[in-house]
Amino acid sequence: MKFRLLAILALAGCGADQTYTLSSPNGEVQLSLQESTNGGVEYSLTHRDNVVLEPSALGLTLSDAEFNTGLSVQSVGNVEYVSEPYTMSHGKQRDITYQANEQVFKVENAQGDVLTLAFRVSDNGLSFQYQIPNAGQNSRHVVEEHTSFDFTPDSKAWLQPVAVAQTGFANTNPSYEEHYQMDIPVGTASPTEAGWVFPSLFYTGHDWVLIGEAGMQGDFHASRLAQNSPEGEYQIGKPMAPEVITGGELMANSDEALTSPWRIIAVGDLATVTESTLGTDLAAPAVGDMPWAKPGLAAWSWALLKDDSVNFDTTMEFIDYAADMGWPYVLIDANWDRNIGWEKLAELVDYAEEKNVGVLVWYNSSGEWNTTEMTPKSQLVDRTKRLEHFARLHEVGVKGVKIDFFPGDGQSVMQYYNDLLSDAADYELLLNYHGSSLPRGLHRTYPNMMTMESVHGFEMITFMQASADKAASHMAMLPFTRNVFDPMDFTPTTFDEIPNIERKTSNGFELALPVLFTSGIQHIAETPAGMAKVPDFVKEYMRDIPTLWDETRLVTGSPGEYAVVARRRGSDWFVAGINGTDAEVTLNMDLTFIASEGQMITDGDDDRSFSRRDVSAAKAFKLTVRPRGGFVINF
Incomplete structure (x- = not known):
């Protein structure tokens, strides 16, 4: 050089x-x-x-x-x-x-x-x-x-x-x-x-x-x-x-x-x-080696089924779902302490462990700085209480904690993020921050920091039709902004319908997201019932999506319009692309750096179907993608 x-x-x-x-x-x-x-x-x-x-x-x-x-x-x-x-x-x-x-x-x-x-x-x-x-x-x-x-x-x-x-x-x-x-x-x-x-x-x-x-x-x-x-x-x-x-x-x-x-x-x-x-x-080096801090995909009932799904029986179903998909985690969301309780949580953790699935649980970060009522609340601000809860979670066998509702960007909040991660590491707990600020490299310093939300994510699409209407263009922005430097818990991918919302993105678009977006734990929004409706070749693809890559390349893109990213794991390349516009787009891609045969899954005859075909990497790989459509290629 x-x-x-x-x-x-x-x-x-x-x-x-x-x-x-x-x-x-x-x-x-x-x-x-x-x-x-x-x-x-x-x-x-x-x-x-x-x-x-x-x-x-x-x-x-x-x-x-x-x-x-x-x-x-x-x-x-x-x-x-x-x-x-x-x-x-x-x-x-x-x-x-x-x-x-x-x-x-x-x-x-x-x-x-x-x-x-x-x-x-x-x-x-x-x-x-x-x-x-x-x-x-x-x-x-x-x-x-x-x-x-x-x-x-x-x-x-x-x-x-x-x-x-x-x-x-x-x-x-x-x-x-x-x-x-x-x-x-x-x-x-x-x-x-x-x-x-x-x-x-x-x-x-x-x-x-x-x-x-x-x-x-x-x-x-x-x-x-x-x-x-x-x-x-x-x-x-x-x-x-x-x-x-x-x-x-x-x-x-x-x-x-x-x-x-x-x-x-x-x-x-x-x-x-x-x-x-x-x-x-430019982030500080890792504070220590954490071989137990393993990334992976997670099943999550609340994404589509909301509060009523946080119960013992539904969680058992989602543990079985994660095990069937080969995903290492399942998340139990807000109010688990009321709806399930510590004793039943221990049963779920034991059952999940038999299936090689780790359990993650939700906590409310806040004390008095907001009016949220979801629990467990006010258990993490005071360090003595925090250590008691972390110790109990570790004893039960819980693998990590999703912590929600932080108050903003003040110095005391930044200290809180660091303190939580440091204390969680002592109990071998993974952390995921929601309702949060930007990670700013924290995942290098603390390998147990798996992801942070810090994005208008999938849950907003389930709440508001206006968000669903803007979803394709918004998601075509994120690879060029929010997700460039830091992990992002967007919680992507649903192939079935969203209750009370008209989904505007195609199934090919949704299939591309877990590769297009990076997150230490990638929470998949789709339910067991929805996943059962897709072809076996789609399920097989969803079973083997990495969250740690050896190399990443932008193939082509325009912020807010379309994005195609190639990521390598070992000798395997995953190429994922989305069209964030309301018009058909023809993409001209140079894939000669891959130089191998692959299989492409994209949209079928309509937005809710899939098609599959073999492809070869080429200098002028040309593909026309439907409005708000997408594709994946596995080489």
Whole structure:
């Protein structure tokens, strides 16, 4: 590999006209850093000499120091080459090596306070973080972050609004469950004062850009893009005041040195951005080896059958269903403690164990921050109670816990996520967060973090016809945004009808979703009765869908319109594609990287049937997909 390490410019006489540059290992992505004319520090980004970001602001306001104006570059570190191999326990790529050039800058304000900026430039983007010293060991907290991302005026955006805190069902917002606004001009204001969620997708005319953050250790709040972005300059936004654990802190704070999450900017063509692993590359390494944290598919009664299905007899039926399908898990949802109870839960766990099925159970995360009534509730906030419940679950033999209804993005909530995972690991429990924020790489740090919802998922389709009407286009957005860096518990796939809802997606579309979407535990919405209606070749396909892949490639796609992804397990390739539009689409795909024979399952004569045929990988593999239709190919 050719490394291009640019020389450090001399500090003598530095000023607003002094520019420092750092390039990626292949020399194609370049960061420029300089002091701005208004007394701040700003950065810009190019890719192959095309502008990605125009000069954009950097800086923080702390409780005891201002790093926004009156700044000067105090020192510049040497360029260091970073090469970090690591292995994931689930997701789109098992073995990953992150490579980048890193440089650290120290800036000083007029009072002599110092702030460190660490930059890493990789072949597929830029990452940076703030490192806040605290020599006096005083309590310091972040008041405001001044980071911005300034796009050229003709750029376009694909963004999801943040719901206003304390709105929605039982005051449970925000939970990253809105629809995306697609192909909108940069500068378009969010419809809510809460702003736009990460990750945020843009197109500059030359490059696709995906902005997010990674490396959430619990002492920092989660960020977003602010509501307003005048002339295409997006500011980092902060959580709203109610987004906290009761009595907890909203903003980043510490009595020691404080480090922000990495701000990550993936850059390149659509395939480069979609295949990017920056979200885990910049997350903290695994806290320990957890060989018991095994991913897989799960049966789940509540998806279609709702509250009445949470009972002993239905759960027995779904255990048998999971065993028949070869799926390793079954989930028992809300109110199991009332409807089934601990004694009967133990019977279900014992029965499931005989069938090689692990049992997962639901918990309500909340204390006083929402008005939900589903139980078990208020058992996890206090650590003493939490450890008692985790110990009892472990003793019974439960394999994992789905925890619902978190209050938002405040620092205390981020700490809660980390604390739950740490304590659960001590009892060999897998965790799945619902009604939640974005994972931000937590699944690398804690291998027992299997998935998080953070999406307008399948349950919303079962609640509202409007969501069913938008489902195809919405799901064609997710491989390019929400699901790029982190696992997503969308809970996909139903072939039968949805009670009281007209399903608009075809069976071929639904069949593609468990491969198109990644999740450590992939909860399948279809019931035993619905699965019994499909052909045997569909059931066989559904029996063997991985949740850990060796390689992922975007074959073709357009956000919100269509997506075709190829994923490899060993020597086997799974190709899955969906058409998110209301019109027929003809896809031209280059599959020569596979070079083998395969079998395709797609839609039959109508939306509720299947067809199957043998195919060969080719450079010009052409396929016409019906409106809101889809397909899978197993090579």
